[in-house]
Amino acid sequence: MVLVSNSHLSYARGRDRLNETRAKHMSEQGYKHPQGNVFYRKMDHGRPCVAHAEGVYITTVGGKRVLDASGGPIVVNVGHGRREVTDAMRAQLESAAYVHASMFTSDVIERYCQRLAAIVPLADARFFFLSSGSEVIEAAIKLARQLQMARGHSGRDLIISRTQSYHGMTLGALGVSGRRGLRAPYVDMMRDTPHVSPPYTYRDPRSGAEYAAELEQTIVAAGADSVAGFLAEPISGASLGGALPPDDYWPAIREVCDRHGVLLIADEVLVGLGRTGKMWALDHWGVTPDILVTSKGLAGGYFPLGFVAARGADVEQLRLELGNFNHGGTFSHHPVGAAAGLAVLDILEGEGLVDRARVMGERLTSALRDRFGDHPNVGDIRGRGLFQGLELVADRDTKRPFAAKHKVASHVHHTAFDDGVSVYYSQGCVDGTDGDLVMFGPPLIIDESHIAEMVEVAGRAIDAVTHRVLASD
Numbered sequence: 001m002v003l004v005s006n007s008h009l010s011y012a013r014g015r016d017r018l019n020e021t022r023a024k025h026m027s028e029q030g031y032k033h034p035q036g037n038v039f040y041r042k043m044d045h046g047r048p049c050v051a052h053a054e055g056v057y058i059t060t061v062g063g064k065r066v067l068d069a070s071g072g073p074i075v076v077n078v079g080h081g082r083r084e085v086t087d088a089m090r091a092q093l094e095s096a097a098y099v100h101a102s103m104f105t106s107d108v109i110e111r112y113c114q115r116l117a118a119i120v121p122l123a124d125a126r127f128f129f130l131s132s133g134s135e136v137i138e139a140a141i142k143l144a145r146q147l148q149m150a151r152g153h154s155g156r157d158l159i160i161s162r163t164q165s166y167h168g169m170t171l172g173a174l175g176v177s178g179r180r181g182l183r184a185p186y187v188d189m190m191r192d193t194p195h196v197s198p199p200y201t202y203r204d205p206r207s208g209a210e211y212a213a214e215l216e217q218t219i220v221a222a223g224a225d226s227v228a229g230f231l232a233e234p235i236s237g238a239s240l241g242g243a244l245p246p247d248d249y250w251p252a253i254r255e256v257c258d259r260h261g262v263l264l265i266a267d268e269v270l271v272g273l274g275r276t277g278k279m280w281a282l283d284h285w286g287v288t289p290d291i292l293v294t295s296k297g298l299a300g301g302y303f304p305l306g307f308v309a310a311r312g313a314d315v316e317q318l319r320l321e322l323g324n325f326n327h328g329g330t331f332s333h334h335p336v337g338a339a340a341g342l343a344v345l346d347i348l349e350g351e352g353l354v355d356r357a358r359v360m361g362e363r364l365t366s367a368l369r370d371r372f373g374d375h376p377n378v379g380d381i382r383g384r385g386l387f388q389g390l391e392l393v394a395d396r397d398t399k400r401p402f403a404a405k406h407k408v409a410s411h412v413h414h415t416a417f418d419d420g421v422s423v424y425y426s427q428g429c430v431d432g433t434d435g436d437l438v439m440f441g442p443p444l445i446i447d448e449s450h451i452a453e454m455v456e457v458a459g460r461a462i463d464a465v466t467h468r469v470l471a472s473d
């Protein structure tokens with residue numbers, strides 16, 4: 001016999017009502033369900049078929065227009081439908097669509113790297129390109145290991161990272177990620193590396209020095225001569241929704257790494273390339289990493305592209321000591337990717353989008369504070385530039401999160417989506433299970449009317465969903 005509590009039954013009835021409402025909406029709006037041969041990650045909902053995307057809007061086959069308030073998963077920085085980018089890609093496709101990096105270089109990749117060298121804070125930087133954030137994180141882990149070997153520290157093969165972090169889907173990158181829910185089925189397949197706390201001052205109000213002391217203790221406990229690198233997001237991405245470190249955090253972390261010969265690896269996959277109002281998120285604290293990784297906005301969604309970068313002197317030492325970088329990739333250093341990335345960089349610089357992210361970010365902060373500053377279910381408003389997040393709570397005074405079973409953030413996303421605005425969301429920020437985040441990461445070309453639209457629609461969705469969930473509890 002299965003015993004089901006009353007509260008569980010009432011929750012299940014509430015959930016069924018929500019699902020029925022969504023199913024009705026979806027069929028009215030001509031959504032397609034993933035019942036064909038496509039295998040999508042999220043199988044609990046359908047998705048509309050895209051017809052066209054231009055600027056900050058995406059139009060579906062059914063004619064519905066959606067404001068892309070998150071640029072997908074914080075990817076679309078120069079906007080959709082930019083002819084400058086597609087023209088550059090087409091020209092490259094027509095001249096040489098593909099060559100393998102072990103056999104050829106290309107003019108476009110050489111030019112692109114020269115331009116990138118001027119914007120990364122690494123002397124005489126060198127760039128290794130792959131096709132996703134996960135892949136360049138993998139490459140960064142291997143690079144840290146090999147730079148340590150080139151320095152004569154062959155015992156250093158451990159990467160320390162942080163809980164509540166995400167560095168990618170592949171087993172190496174997931175292994176250093178801290179998101180418990182995503183790791184769960186694979187834990188025994190990954191190396192058990194140490195994780196330290198991320199700066200999450202809303203729930204863990206410590207100084208940067210205290211967080212850095214935790215890192216130092218972890219390095220010492222592991223044995224400094226076994227640690228290759230410390231990997232972290234300069235401003236937390238989707239796992240903590242733009243949680244900002246205390247101002248003394250990054251300088252203190254840099255000092256700890258230097259003291260113990262540990263390479264500092266900055267995961268700027270989500271927050272890099274102007275997203276937070278500076279070219280690199282670490283620039284907010286004037287700190288330079290040893291290895292810098294970025295991806296999402298690098299080619300703005302026009303091509304799957306990411307790079308890992310290191311100082312020229314370090315790469316040269318690797319060459320002299322080890323001969324080659326022991327890594328690879330059929331599609332590494334893709335010339336069409338370089339053409340796309342170069343065109344996106346031209347737009348980023350030519351249109352002053354990094355500064356625009358700062359200015360529009362300030363407007364977004366004000367709009368969020370005006371709308372949610374006193375909201376009973378918005379515990380924290382955080383982030384920088386055009387990456388900002390709201391942490392939703394059941395009780396603002398005690399900071400009690402909603403129970404995960406309610407899937408509050410997911411419902412907010414879907415409700416806002418139906419209402420014409422796509423926001424980003426995640427769940428589990430508090431303890432890997434509970435904790436709802438709604439995030440904004442729009443194209444950097446947005447204007448104030450878009451900010452007003454996205455805050456208004458997100459506000460309506462948050463009101464409706466939190467009200468419904470609290471009433472069903």
Ligand SMILES: Cc1ncc(COP(=O)(O)O)c(C=O)c1O
Nearest residue numbers: 132133134166167168237269270
């Ligand atoms: C900070 C961070 N690092 C790495 C990744 C992995 O990137 P990708 O999904 O392109 O493999 C992500 C993706 O969300 C990310 O946010």
